[in-house]
Amino acid sequence: MSIYWYQNQFLPKEEIRVSPDDRGYFFGDGIYEMFRIYGGQLYEAELHYERLQKSAAGVRIPLPYSVDELHMRLNELVERNSLTEGTLYIQITRGIAPRNHLFPKEGSPVVMAHCNPMKRPVTQMETGVRAVTAEDIRWRHCDYKTLNLLANVLAKQEAVDRGADDAILHRDGLVTECSASNVMIVLSGRLITHPADKRILHGVTRAVVLRLAAASEIPVEERPFTLSELRDADEVFQTGTTIEVMPIVNVDGHPIGDGSPGPVTRRLQRDFESTLPS
Ligand code: PDD
Numbered sequence: 674m675s676i677y678w679y680q681n682q683f684l685p686k687e688e689i690r691v692s693p694d695d696r697g698y699f700f701g702d703g704i705y706e707m708f709r710i711y712g713g714q715l716y717e718a719e720l721h722y723e724r725l726q727k728s729a730a731g732v733r734i735p736l737p738y739s740v741d742e743l744h745m746r747l748n749e750l751v752e753r754n755s756l757t758e759g760t761l762y763i764q765i766t767r768g769i770a771p772r773n774h775l776f777p778k779e780g781s782p783v784v785m786a787h788c789n790p791m792k793r794p795v796t797q798m799e800t801g802v803r804a805v806t807a808e809d810i811r812w813r814h815c816d817y818k819t820l821n822l823l824a825n826v827l828a829k830q831e832a833v834d835r836g837a838d839d840a841i842l843h844r845d846g847l848v849t850e851c852s853a854s855n856v857m858i859v860l861s862g863r864l865i866t867h868p869a870d871k872r873i874l875h876g877v878t879r880a881v882v883l884r885l886a887a888a889s890e891i892p893v894e895e896r897p898f899t900l901s902e903l904r905d906a907d908e909v910f911q912t913g914t915t916i917e918v919m920p921i922v923n924v925d926g927h928p929i930g931d932g933s934p935g936p937v938t939r940r941l942q943r944d945f946e947s948t949l950p951s
Pocket residue numbers: 707825850851852853854855873874875876877878879912913914915
């Protein structure tokens with residue numbers, strides 16, 4: 674039985690009653706975080722809370738709990754679900770009110786969290802995945818992790834419809850990120866990724882990987898790169914909470930390098946693995 678945390682109560686999923694007037698439905702008016710659970714612990718929890726606070730402030734949703742309270746509740750959720758390996762999703766919407774674009778005058782944010790078992794995608798990490806490029810049609814605050822994911826959903830579906838696994842997004846010919854992950858390339862021994870500005874989500878996995886690259890003295894450039902640099906790259910990989918360091922071995926039908934995961938990607942996969950609690 675799956676236990677959810679909804680409006681400060683731990684309840685079986687079946688007992689949760691969600692209001693049709695929740696602004697999450699009307700407007701996608703909310704924020705979220707996706708944590709990874711390794712060894713029963715929330716991985717890099719502090720970075721996720723920092724980003725949650727930034728998203729909340731960015732869209733002016735007051736967080737109804739302190740980080741300490743949240744951390745206690747989320748850990749309790751993991752325990753109640755007896756999870757050692759999986760994901761934890763939390764979303765906070767602006768609240769429940771009749772449909773009106775203005776913020777509601779009364780009521781408070783609606784908080785829901787749940788977790789799911791998930792194994793590390795070890796097979797895909799060995800073989801790599803295929804991507805296609807697609808225009809980034811999102812708004813100009815991709816650094817907030819908001820519920821409004823229509824452009825991301827459309828990009829992912831387009832990628833799969835075109836026979837790939839994911840979409841690499843670009844704005845004006847410059848690569849930003851993927852539909853639900855960040856993207857990095859290796860070109861002439863340098864690791865290149867879009868800077869952490871408003872055009873991308875500041876991924877927790879991205880931050881960990883950049884830290885690991887620095888520790889291994891891999892030269893890093895945080896700068897936008899072009900579609901032709903992407904196609905000419907020696908290696909391409911994506912980073913994200915659920916996919917860790919995932920090689921991209923084919924872009925728009927063209928193999929990257931020799932079409933298999935490259936040495937820098939492999940190294941970072943191993944280094945990433947060494948950060949995980951058992
Ligand atoms: N997505 N970019 C986008 C657009 C994302 O949605 C995500 C995460 C990332 C990677 O961030 P992190 O390393 O913190 O997971 C980058 C989550 C997993 C999701 O929406 O399911």
